[in-house]
Amino acid sequence: MILDYVGVKEINGSLIVLDDVPNISFDEMVTIQLENGTQRQGRVVQMEGSRVVIQVFEGTRGISLTNTRTRLTGHPMEMALSPEILGRVFNGAGRPIDGLGDIFPVKCADINGTPINPVSRKYPQNYINTGISSIDVLTTLIRGQKLPIFSGSGMKHNELAVQIARQAKITDKGGEDSFAIVFAAMGVTNDVAEYFHRSFEESGVLGKVVMFLNLASDPIIERTLCPRCALTVAEYLAFELGMHILVIMTDMTSYAEALREFSSSKGEIPGRKGFPGYLYSDFASLYERAGMIKDKPGSVTQLPILTMPNDDVTHPVPDLTGYITEGQISLDRSLDASGIYPPVSVLPSLSRLMKDGIGKGFTREDHPALANQLFASYAKVNDARSLASVIGEEELSPIDKDYMKFGNLFEHRFLRQGFHENRTLAQSLDLGWRLLATLPRSELDRVDDDLLDRYYEKAKKEIEKQKAEQENAKQMGTDSTDLNFDQTTVGGK
Incomplete structure (x- = not known):
């Protein structure tokens, strides 16, 4: 039996409150019908006995306290899934915005995902080549790793993110056909969203990308749904179609700020810097959806990108992210x-x-x-540069100058x-070997002699040969160029 609940007890921003609603579930979807017959979607976000708070996706403008009809759907928010989802573009709530029509689903899945039994997880191995x-x-x-990029505003x-999405691949035989990108952009401006779409389209990789674009002007509830919709698609492609999926999510700080605004509208007690106290567990519910499962060929790898306010790595968003993920790639201003x-800061970056x-x-x-x-x-x-800032570069020892x-x-x-x-x-x-060959062999104490004989000595000879050629060019009066470090092979087969 389908019941419509007529009237609304309260309206507060994008939230509506209903009283005396039995047998309702948290995260359950509802359909809201206005007086003029138009319909909006909502989601149960808070329950206190039979009193429920519903977040309206399209906002509460035009909703009446007396004649609004609310219908419970009996299920959480679901994402329509199909193999034809590759190459499609969606908004933050998982609705197609590319003008190609709706998805004809093979199945629908709860966007909150299904927890993976830790015993069923397979230890991540094999790498993804980003170029x-x-x-x-x-x-x-x-x-199967979750490796965030810590960046800063501007x-x-x-x-x-675009370069990685364009160049990333796996090196397994026939692996290119089983590799795809799920790209989720949250809280971006129109020009940035257009930049992402145009870049993928012009480079020819859009057919291997599923895009989710949540604009800064879109409702914040869509921003909180966007990564969950993206990860639901990734899990379907990986664990049911056997593909290797790289999920790029930018910007997780925008997601966290939307969560803070949403939490404040519900009247919850704030934690550090106003973020909700459950920010850690909320992040974990997203990041822990990366991985590999035994007896299933696919994998979900996450590359979340976040901007640190004031470049502060102790800010709650990068701080909590660092606790959950397996390393970080830090960008240096x-x-x-x-x-x-790319301005990758090597020393604070690591991949565990x-x-x-x-x-x-x-x-x-x-x-x-x-x-x-x-x-x-x-x-x-860095030690040599610190010393040079004190005594001057001319006073450095020969090895420090090297x-x-x-x-x-x-x-x-x-x-x-x-x-x-x-x-x-x-x-x-x-x-890398060509660069190390500019240092004395005695300084390379992290490499054994066998590898030094094979790679270091060959790189050293190549540099000496190129220097001799440049010296000859100078003596003959022809132009000379800097050492070419980019096109010399030292490793062999």
Whole structure:
């Protein structure tokens, strides 16, 4: 039997309150019919006995206290799912906005997801190649991992998100056909949303992308639904169709601020900086939907992007995110100001799962040692720069001057990369060896002798050969160029 509840007890912003409503469930969807016959969707967000609070998606403008009819649907919000969902564009509430019509669903799934039994989880291994050296070599993205990007207001995280979505791939044989992107943008302006859509369309990857676009002008309730709709699609494609899905969500700070506004409208007691006390568990309900399941071939990998207000890493959003996720990729404002893109800050960045997804059998045998040595050497660069700021660069020891040169080359040759530059992992690893070859062998204490004999010595010879060619060019009066670190292979097969 279908019952319509006539009238509304209270209207408060986007919330309406009904009394004497038995047998209702939290998160249950409702249909609200106005006096003029138009319908709106709502969701139960609070219950106190038989008194319920309903969030209206389209807002409460025009709703009457006396003649509004509310009908319970008996189910939570669901997302229509089908293999044809790839290439489609949706709003934050999961409704198509690309003009191609509705989805004809094979099934509908609760957007809140189904909890994964921890015993059924498979340990993440194998990597996703992003084509970006600083990520692939130093903070490798592993399938099934959740690895956030910590950025700041005004930095180029949107460009980085587009580049990763355009270039990301898996290296398994035939793997390109089973790899796709779910892209969720929350609280973005119209021009940014258009930039995302146009970039994917022009690069030809839109057919492998499912986009969710929540605009800054859209209701905040859609912003809180957007990542859940995106992850529901990702779980369907991964665990039912056997695909490897990379979920890129930007900006999680906008999501958290929408949650704060929503919590305030319900009269809940605020926590740190006004955010609700359950922000940690709410984030966990999203981030923990990444992973792999035993006996199922697919995987869900998350790359959430968040902007830190005032570049404060202790702000609740990055702070709580760091507790839940498996590392972070930090962007540095000083590198961004100096024109280095992507401005990845190497030392505070880490990927806790990369140790089990790189090396022989996964990437290349020299990858772990090379990454450790690049980290260690770049840390000494900062020490040398700090000393130079006190005593002057001319007073540095010869080895400190070598580290200063290495640091400049590392930032301008390894970290800096064109927006359309897609480096293979082999190219990135070889570039790392070329940079290390500018340092004395005695300084490379994180690499064993076998790898040094194979990779370091070859890179050293290549540099010496190129220097000799440049010297000859100078003597003959022809133009010479800087050392070419980008196109020399040192690893071999």
